[in-house]
Amino acid sequence: MLKIWGRKNSINVQKVLWVCGELALPFDRIDAGMAFGVNNTPEYKAMNPNGLVPVINDAGFILWESHVIVRYLARKHGLGTLCPVDPRAAADADRWMDWVSTTVWVNLRPVFWNLVRTAPEQRDMAVVTSGIKLLKENFGILDKVLADRAYVAGDAFTMGDIPLGVCAFRWYNMDIDRPAYKHLDAWYARLCERPAFKQYCMTALT
Numbered sequence: 001m002l003k004i005w006g007r008k009n010s011i012n013v014q015k016v017l018w019v020c021g022e023l024a025l026p027f028d029r030i031d032a033g034m035a036f037g038v039n040n041t042p043e044y045k046a047m048n049p050n051g052l053v054p055v056i057n058d059a060g061f062i063l064w065e066s067h068v069i070v071r072y073l074a075r076k077h078g079l080g081t082l083c084p085v086d087p088r089a090a091a092d093a094d095r096w097m098d099w100v101s102t103t104v105w106v107n108l109r110p111v112f113w114n115l116v117r118t119a120p121e122q123r124d125m126a127v128v129t130s131g132i133k134l135l136k137e138n139f140g141i142l143d144k145v146l147a148d149r150a151y152v153a154g155d156a157f158t159m160g161d162i163p164l165g166v167c168a169f170r171w172y173n174m175d176i177d178r179p180a181y182k183h184l185d186a187w188y189a190r191l192c193e194r195p196a197f198k199q200y201c202m203t204a205l206t
């Protein structure tokens with residue numbers, strides 16, 4: 001059975017759990033990271049020299065980097081659905097996944113880390129304020145894109161929605177200034193109806 005290493009509250013682990021849920025793939029998850037440790041052991045670092053979660057073992061094939069894992073599982077088990085066959089549609093989904101790595105997460109991480117994982121007296125509020133402003137711009141871009149499509153890569157849910165969906169959950173569930181974005185709000189409401197998103201991603205922010 002597919003093995004997944006990673007704690008349930010990690011944004012990057014949640015992407016992998018969500019894709020497994022969408023694909024109805026059974027898996028065995030092993031807690032790792034932060035308080036659980038495991039990820040700094042030599043055995044773990046032999047699988048992922050970065051010592052980060054998630055890692056998967058699919059019948060002996062070890063893989064790390066959450067977006068790569070999402071793409072791999074979507075291509076292997078959801079070609080034509082989660083992973084579009086058409087090269088342009090697949091690139092569209094890929095584009096939004098990479099945009100999370102290069103842009104959205106860069107702005108969201110310091111806001112999340114300060115507001116959720118840092119004691120109030122130790123927070124760097126200048127970083128938080130700047131991140132919130134940039135996130136408004138990022139989600140504003142997505143709102144415009146979603147004006148003529150139900151999901152980021154077209155009318156069907158794809159792997160492209162997964163990294164953005166877990167970021168959106170944090171954005172909507174932190175106590176921050178957030179404009180109402182009609183199309184983004186409707187997309188997010190659609191995600192919130194998906195059983196796998198509910199099960200693996202709509203969890204308390206810790």
Ligand SMILES: N[C@@H](CCC(=O)N[C@@H](CS)C(=O)NCC(=O)O)C(=O)O
Nearest residue numbers: 010011012033034052053054065066
């Ligand atoms: N680019 C990597 C980043 C992985 C990463 O930063 N993972 C974090 C959790 S979200 C981690 O392992 N932190 C150390 C820990 O949990 O102990 C990916 O997308 O998989």
